[in-house]
Amino acid sequence: MFRKILIANRGEIAVRILRACRELGIQTVGVFSEVDRNALHVRLADEAYPIGPAASRESYLRIEKLIDIARKMGCDALHPGYGFLAENPALPRACTDAGVTFIGPPAEAMEGMGSKTAGKQLARRSDVPTVPGTDDPIDNPEEAQSLARTMGYPVVLKAVAGGGGKGMRVVPNDAAFAGAWRDAASEALNAFGDPRVFLEKYLIAPRHIEIQVFADAHGRVVSLGERECSVQRRHQKVIEEAPSPVVTPDLRRKMGEAAVRLARAGGYVNAGTVEFLVDASLNFYFLEVNTRLQVEHPVTEQVTGLDLVKLQIAIAAGHRLPFAWESITPRGHAMEVRLYAEDPDNNFFPSPGQILSRHAPTGPGIRLDEGVYEGYTVPMEYDPLLSKLIAWGNSREETIARLRRALDEYTITGIRTNVSLFRRVLAEPEFLRGEIHTKWLDELLTRPRPPAVAPREGTEDAAVIAAALWEVQQSEISSETSHAAPTPSRWKVQGRREQLDRTS
Amino acid sequence: MKFEVQLKSSSGQVKKRVVELEREASRYRVKLDGEPVNADATQIAPSTISVLLNGQSFEVHITPSLDGTIKLQTGPHEFTAELQDPRAWQGRKHGASEAEGRQQIVAPMPGKVIRLLVRVGDEVEAGQGLLVVEAMKMQNEIRSPKTGKVERLQVKEGQAVNAGEVLCVVG
Numbered sequence: 001m002f003r004k005i006l007i008a009n010r011g012e013i014a015v016r017i018l019r020a021c022r023e024l025g026i027q028t029v030g031v032f033s034e035v036d037r038n039a040l041h042v043r044l045a046d047e048a049y050p051i052g053p054a055a056s057r058e059s060y061l062r063i064e065k066l067i068d069i070a071r072k073m074g075c076d077a078l079h080p081g082y083g084f085l086a087e088n089p090a091l092p093r094a095c096t097d098a099g100v101t102f103i104g105p106p107a108e109a110m111e112g113m114g115s116k117t118a119g120k121q122l123a124r125r126s127d128v129p130t131v132p133g134t135d136d137p138i139d140n141p142e143e144a145q146s147l148a149r150t151m152g153y154p155v156v157l158k159a160v161a162g163g164g165g166k167g168m169r170v171v172p173n174d175a176a177f178a179g180a181w182r183d184a185a186s187e188a189l190n191a192f193g194d195p196r197v198f199l200e201k202y203l204i205a206p207r208h209i210e211i212q213v214f215a216d217a218h219g220r221v222v223s224l225g226e227r228e229c230s231v232q233r234r235h236q237k238v239i240e241e242a243p244s245p246v247v248t249p250d251l252r253r254k255m256g257e258a259a260v261r262l263a264r265a266g267g268y269v270n271a272g273t274v275e276f277l278v279d280a281s282l283n284f285y286f287l288e289v290n291t292r293l294q295v296e297h298p299v300t301e302q303v304t305g306l307d308l309v310k311l312q313i314a315i316a317a318g319h320r321l322p323f324a325w326e327s328i329t330p331r332g333h334a335m336e337v338r339l340y341a342e343d344p345d346n347n348f349f350p351s352p353g354q355i356l357s358r359h360a361p362t363g364p365g366i367r368l369d370e371g372v373y374e375g376y377t378v379p380m381e382y383d384p385l386l387s388k389l390i391a392w393g394n395s396r397e398e399t400i401a402r403l404r405r406a407l408d409e410y411t412i413t414g415i416r417t418n419v420s421l422f423r424r425v426l427a428e429p430e431f432l433r434g435e436i437h438t439k440w441l442d443e444l445l446t447r448p449r450p451p452a453v454a455p456r457e458g459t460e461d462a463a464v465i466a467a468a469l470w471e472v473q474q475s476e477i478s479s480e481t482s483h484a485a486p487t488p489s490r491w492k493v494q495g496r497r498e499q500l501d502r503t504s
Numbered sequence: 505m506k507f508e509v510q511l512k513s514s515s516g517q518v519k520k521r522v523v524e525l526e527r528e529a530s531r532y533r534v535k536l537d538g539e540p541v542n543a544d545a546t547q548i549a550p551s552t553i554s555v556l557l558n559g560q561s562f563e564v565h566i567t568p569s570l571d572g573t574i575k576l577q578t579g580p581h582e583f584t585a586e587l588q589d590p591r592a593w594q595g596r597k598h599g600a601s602e603a604e605g606r607q608q609i610v611a612p613m614p615g616k617v618i619r620l621l622v623r624v625g626d627e628v629e630a631g632q633g634l635l636v637v638e639a640m641k642m643q644n645e646i647r648s649p650k651t652g653k654v655e656r657l658q659v660k661e662g663q664a665v666n667a668g669e670v671l672c673v674v675g
Contacts, residue, residue, distance in 0.1 A: 341640070343612075350640035351613055353667055356567060357551045380614045380639040408579060413551055413567040423580055452514065455581045458557045460511060460519070461541070463576045465534055466553040466564035467585040468507045468523035469545045470574070472532075 001317050002026050002077040002101065006070040007041070008091075009081030010060060012371035012388060013295075014041035017079050020309035029073050031066065033059035035379040040371045047073060054381045060084045063091055067098045077101040077316060079309075083383065086292040087114050103316040105270050105291050113266040113289040117160055117198055123286040126265040128258045131277065131285040133200030141181045144199050148177060154202035157181060159188035165235030166191040170202055205437040206277040208232065209244050209284070211259035212300045214311060215268045216321045223256030224300050224308075225328050230436040231425065233348070238418075238441065239425065240296035241335040242303045245396060245434030246282065249329075255284055256328075262289070271297075271312050277438075295338070295388070298369055302334035302392040333399040334392040337407070339370075341384040343416035352380040356414030361406035365392050365399070378415055386417065396434070400426055424449070510586040570610070570668035606675045607649050611665040615639030620661055622672075626654045634672055637665065648674050 004027040007014050018028040018041060030045030035054040042048040049069050052059035059065075061084060070078055078100050080086040089107035096102070104110075113119050117137060123130050132151055137160045138144040148155045148171065157180055159167025167188030169180040181197070189195035212224040228244035229237040243252070259274035266289070273294050275287040297308045315321070342348045358374040370387030372378065378386065389410065391403040404426050407419055425431050428444065506524045513519075524535035534543040544556040555562045565577040569584075576583040619636040622628060633645040634654070656673040659665060 346612065347644075349612055349644050350615075350642050352639060353614065357549055357565060359552075382640065384640045411552075411563075411565050411577065413565045413575075413577065420580065453580065455578075456560070458560050459562065459578060459581060460513070460521075460583070461536055461543075462555040462557050462560075462562035463564055463578060463581075463583045463585070464509050464511055464521045464523055464536065465541075465543055465545050465555050465557070466562075466566065466578075467509055467511075467574060467576060467587060468505070468525055469532065469547065469553055470551075470566050471507060471587050472505055472525055473547055 002313065004029060004073065004075045004077075005103070005313070006031070006066065006073070006075040006078045006100070007045070007081065008060070008066050008078055009084055009086075010036055010039060010041055010371070010382065012369050012385060013081040013083075013293075014039075015044060015371050016369050017081060017309055018045055020307060020313065023307075024310060024313065026313070029069065029075055031060070031069060033381075035381055038376065040373055040376070049073070054379070056084065056382070063088075063094045066091075067094050067100065070095075070100045071098055075100060077103055077313070079103040079312070080292065082292050082295055087290070089114075101316050103270070103312050105268055105272065109266050109268045110291045113262075113268065113272070114291045115160060116158060116162065116288050119289045120286065122266050123262055126258075126261045128262050128286045129284060131200045131203065131287075134198045137196035137198050139196075141178065144181065145174070145177045147199055149174060151199075151201050154204070156200050156202040157184040157197045158200065159184065159192060159194070160196040160198060161192035161194040162188060167197065168235070203277055203279055203285070205439060206279050206285075207244070207246065207436065208237070208275065208287070208438050209247065209255070209278050210273050210275040210290075210294075211255050212294075212297070212308075213259050213263045213268070213272050213274060214308075214315065214321060215263050215270065215272070216315050217269050217318060218320050220321045221260045221263050221268070222321055223260050223328065224304055224306070225330050226252060226255060227294075227296055227299055228436075229296060230438050231431070231441050232438050233441050233445070235438075237296065238338050239335065239422070240299050241333065241396070241399075242299040243330045243333065246278070248282075251282055251284075258284070258286075262286070270315050271308060295385070296336055298367060298388060298390045299334040299336050302367070302390060303330035303332055304328060305331070332392055332394050333396045334390060335396075335399050335403055336388050336390045337403065337422045338385055339387045339389060339410075339422075340418050341378045341386050341415050342418050344418045344421045346416075348418070349416075350380070350384050351416035352378045352384070353415045354378075355412055357411070358413070359409065359411045361389070361409035363406070363409075365402045366390070366406045367392075386412075400432065506589070508588045510588075512584040512586075514582050606655070606673060607652070608670045609634060609646060609649070609672050609674060611637060611667055611669045611671055612644075612646070613637070613639050614666050615644070615664070617659045617661055617663045617665060617671070618643065620657065620659075621645075622654050622657075624654050624657055628652060628654060628674060634674075635659070637671075646671060650674060 005021050006029045007017050021028045028045045030041050030048035031051045032042045033054050051065045085091045089110045092102040092107040154172050157169045167184050169184040171177050171180045184197050185195040207230040209226050209228050215221040226244050227240050227242045229240045231239035271293050273290040276284040277287050278284045341351045343351050354377045367390040372386050391399050393399040509521045511519050522537050526533040534541050542558050548554050551566045553564045567575040573584050573586045615637040618638045621633045628648045630651045632648050637644050652674045655675040658670050
């Protein structure tokens with residue numbers, strides 16, 4: 001087993017990984033940019049070292065700095081987390097050169113499976129159904145348009161190097177083709193430095209269901225079942241659950257076998273996710289492979305009882321998959337919501353800033369994976385993910401009830417969060433019936449909001465009394481300390497000052 | 505201590521209430537709109553207050569805003585309150601209620617100004633984009649709250665701004 005692991009990431013995932021290391025008795029080394037000195041992963045790591053300015057391309061994306069720290073501090077392995085360098089084959093290569101074990105797939109498997117077109121070719125070769133479309137990027141828009149006509153509209157253009165919905169355009173009809181092509185290519189160029197796009201048949205209202213696979217270095221590949229991730233806002237997952245409300249044991253077996261075939265054909269090792277689109281008749285089509293740990297891995301952990309990060313570490317250390325895996329049956333139900341620092345009442349504007357107070361939910365069936373704490377300033381430079389709130393229970397109904405209860409307990413002030421979005425979704429009859437698809441949430445958000453639940457009697461009175469009491473306490477604090485003008489909050493003022501110092 | 509509280513609910517309804525707090529040992533006696541009420545209010549964390557009102561338990565979380573109002577959160581409900589001590593010479597500024605007249609447009613979050621969409625002297629419509637602020641990898645258009653004329657632009661492209669910082673003035 002490893003002695004010391006460098007965690008090349010930040011935020012909740014860095015915390016998640018270092019917790020696994022600690023349980024395994026492995027020393028942890030964290031890294032941090034200039035704005036992350038106070039981050040939770042730095043506080044919890046055994047050692048932590050600065051790696052540069054706030055901009056990630058000058059810090060978290062600098063391979064040579066990471067390798068340098070790993071070598072100097074005597075790390076024998078590196079975990080990339082997700083995002084940043086997690087799917088960049090240059091990182092496993094640099095690790096190998098430096099004699100540090102990369103906790104993830106080999107560079108060749110990343111290249112052979114990670115890009116959308118390479119993944120699709122591999123899927124075809126390994127007899128995994130794919131959405132009708134082109135395998136290769138198309139250079140000529142006229143050629144692409146005639147293909148689209150043959151395939152039948154709607155079609156979708158996607159960036160070869162893409163992800164997160166960037167460089168992606170749905171083309172409803174022939175007239176819209178030329179404009180969509182131009183937009184997709186220029187967006188792809190801006191986002192990824194690569195304008196190439198490919199073409200696919202567009203499925204109407206599909207579900208996004210993915211299979212978690214694990215492969216060891218000795219040729220065993222297993223499926224750990226599916227996750228349903230159909231609730232997405234602008235192509236970004238916001239709620240994930242396992243098992244899927246529509247997957248039958250038979251479909252689970254078929255999808256699992258397809259994913260395993262694909263991983264085996266790609267020479268895959270370690271944790272990976274094979275994403276599928278599933279249509280209304282429960283036909284599944286290969287979408288892409290994520291050659292890393294997923295944000296939503298906890299829901300699989302909750303229904304399998306496995307710790308996927310520890311499993312990743314064990315496989316990287318050369319261990320065999322520790323279980324005979326013929327068929328996994330998920331136990332109970334798990335659901336995750338992604339809490340972001342953004343304001344759902346104001347067009348999901350990002351809301352970085354200082355967390356003035358926070359009460360985290362606990363109790364039966366609740367798990368909170370997060371990288372924040374009371375008093376922490378959420379920086380504006382990175383992804384707005386604050387916490388992942390995960391609930392599990394014996395049934396989907398019990399899980400949803402627990403999640404709702406936990407969301408009611410969760411309070412955070414100082415910044416805005418998208419908690420109210422989840423309160424709304426978890427009360428929607430369609431969601432409760434499991435009738436969801438990848439456009440469902442975007443459509444829901446265009447509908448008028450249901451009338452707010454009337455506050456119970458006395459709520460306004462209590463609010464008014466609290467406001468007055470708070471005012472009294474504030475003036476007592478300021479008269480005790482000085483005769484300076486009363487301030488809204490010392491914390492807030494301090495936070496602003498720090499931010500000024502930083503950005504000026 | 506006596507306060508006038510303007511309480512605005514998220515639906516926009518505004519109510520004026522009067523609260524009197526009279527210290528009694530370690531607690532307060534509370535009067536609401538002149539009537540004594542059975543309330544036990546206590547501060548349990550710097551910005552969290554627990555209120556037992558006729559035995560009904562409420563927890564209220566408080567966030568002060570830059571415009572002098574305070575935000576109250578209790579469960580899924582939110583209110584904005586403006587407090588005035590009637591004995592004070594000058595009350596708090598009526599920042600939030602100033603719907604007409606000259607408008608200061610402030611940054612809703614810390615970020616970086618990446619584009620100015622208007623120039624000083626431009627006539628703008630309510631809802632028209634004034635400038636674009638980038639934060640957390642997202643570009644956000646800041647729009648004019650009213651129809652009028654851009655009187656001042658306080659920021660340049662590329663400039664970092666803090667939440668609450670005045671970006672421009674529309675008169």
